[in-house]
Amino acid sequence: MSNQTMLLALHQRLIAGDNRANSKIVEAVINPLVAIVVKDVAGLHDRQDAEQMCFDALFDYFLDPAKYNPAQAGLVTYLAAVAKGKARTLRRSQSRRVGHENAFASAAEETEEPPGDADEAAVLDRLDWEAFGGALIKDPGDEVIIALIKQSAHSPAAVAQGLGLAIDAVGLAEAARRIERIRGRARRLAERSEA
Incomplete structure (x- = not known):
């Protein structure tokens, strides 16, 4: 058959x-x-x-x-x-979302101090690296992203370049996803360490 x-x-x-x-x-x-x-x-x-x-x-x-x-x-x-x-x-939806994220990232890069950057760097600085550093770094390239966040230079384009990703819609979307993953881990770990 x-x-x-x-x-x-x-x-x-x-x-x-x-x-x-x-x-x-x-x-x-x-x-x-x-x-x-x-x-x-x-x-x-x-x-x-x-x-x-x-x-x-x-x-x-x-x-x-x-x-x-x-x-x-x-x-x-x-x-x-x-x-x-x-x-x-x-x-099409993914391309539009990446376009909006890139437009926002471009606008944030043009300002002297993008909103939230100091807070994220402060959250990373407050972390107890002895206790939680290993939990924050899970994937290859996470150390690069953390270093860029600490320097307030963590736009999707900068992270994509730091990770060796293509500077196109797919690479920028992957960089944005990785940045958000690190931000979420850092916030959760900071909440645990302060509790």
């Missing part, structure tokens, strides 16, 4: 109300579906974004399987079209 024939039979079982067909459909299509989205939609932050959009497409299909018309396309083709549409929407 070909893969398409098997998927068509599973689709018919799903329409008939067999809920066990869901897991068999996921097993049969998820890997090729993710590969298609990763290949066709460039610019997503990571593979997990592509996987999430594929699962979203599958969930939409499972909620209303009658929307799929086997006479128009194969199931994988149908699901890939839905997942790619969702992935393109996500990519």
Whole structure:
């Protein structure tokens, strides 16, 4: 039995109300579906974004399987079209968010003392490094980010450059994510040490 024939039979079982067909459909299509989205939609932050959009497409299909018309396309083709549409929407959203973050970072760099920088440096200075230093540094590059925060030079562009990331939307978004992760850890550790 070909893969398409098997998927068509599973689709018919799903329409008939067999809920066990869901897991068999996921097993049969998820890997090729993710590969298609990763290949066709460039610019997503990571593979997990592509996987999430594929699962979203599958969930939409499972909620209303009658929307799929086997006479128009194969199931994988149908699901890939839905997942790619969702992935393109996500990519646009990520690009807009990075653009807003970069605009804010540029505006903050132009001021003499960006808001909050002194506070973050003070939080890092107050930390008991003997007790909590190891908890703050978890990933490669965290030391670089901490040093930049202490110097109040931790814009996404500066961190991306310090970590050797590309200075593009993906690299800047990764740098912003890493900065926020360090900030969150520092705040939580400072709260624990003061309590």
